[in-house]
Amino acid sequence: MQNPLIPEILTLLHRNPNGISEHLILKALKDHTGFTEIADQGHLALFQKHFMVMNALYQLQNSLWNEEQLTLKISPLQIQLHPCDRQGNLGSLALAESTALRSYYLDWHNFKNTSEEEVSALLHNFWRRFINTDDRAAAMQALNLKFGASADEITRRYRELAAIHHPDKGGTQETFIHIRQAFEVLREY
Numbered sequence: 001m002q003n004p005l006i007p008e009i010l011t012l013l014h015r016n017p018n019g020i021s022e023h024l025i026l027k028a029l030k031d032h033t034g035f036t037e038i039a040d041q042g043h044l045a046l047f048q049k050h051f052m053v054m055n056a057l058y059q060l061q062n063s064l065w066n067e068e069q070l071t072l073k074i075s076p077l078q079i080q081l082h083p084c085d086r087q088g089n090l091g092s093l094a095l096a097e098s099t100a101l102r103s104y105y106l107d108w109h110n111f112k113n114t115s116e117e118e119v120s121a122l123l124h125n126f127w128r129r130f131i132n133t134d135d136r137a138a139a140m141q142a143l144n145l146k147f148g149a150s151a152d153e154i155t156r157r158y159r160e161l162a163a164i165h166h167p168d169k170g171g172t173q174e175t176f177i178h179i180r181q182a183f184e185v186l187r188e189y
Contacts, residue, residue: 001108004034005056013060013072019080025053043123044116051114054105061102074101135185142182158183 012020012028026049029035034052039045057079061072064081071082104110140147143157161179165171 003052003056003059005029005032005052006059008032009053009056010060013079013081017081019078021078022050022053022076025079026050029053042116043119044114047114047119047122048111051105051111054101055108055111058102058105139182139185142178143186154183154186 008029009025012025016024035049038048054074057072057074061074064070064072065084069084071084073080073082137147140149143154143161145154145157149157158179162176163169165175165179167173167176
């Protein structure tokens, strides 16, 4: 299916050489005729508009690379056109970075078959993970780890600290519980 947003999004990309956010694209296209069959309210409507924008971006990413050797870097906060180097490295890298997302957004069945309940569940999971960011930062600090530590590093550090601070080894119960709670927060991620 040809996405009706493609021409306008391409125009927006060319008018914003320093990049544009998905939010600004949605705002610029709020009255676009391509959105006429989408209900005006609810999470499903927002998902469908988002899907249409992402679908258009991934279609453009493929065509701009194949036809003009331009790379379209896609992230929610900045969508930007880039020329590639002579070997095409930047373009092939951008295409490889987003294979799973591209596949999802290029499949119109995902647009048609996603229900309000599924969108609500996705939003709930997003907000749960977003809110828990502060908990993760505190847990990383409690285990004296840098953000981005691997699961193996987290487990190794927990075991080191547990061996030192376990009440049977002379540590306090309070410190041991604090370390264990930090480990449990980080195990979820």
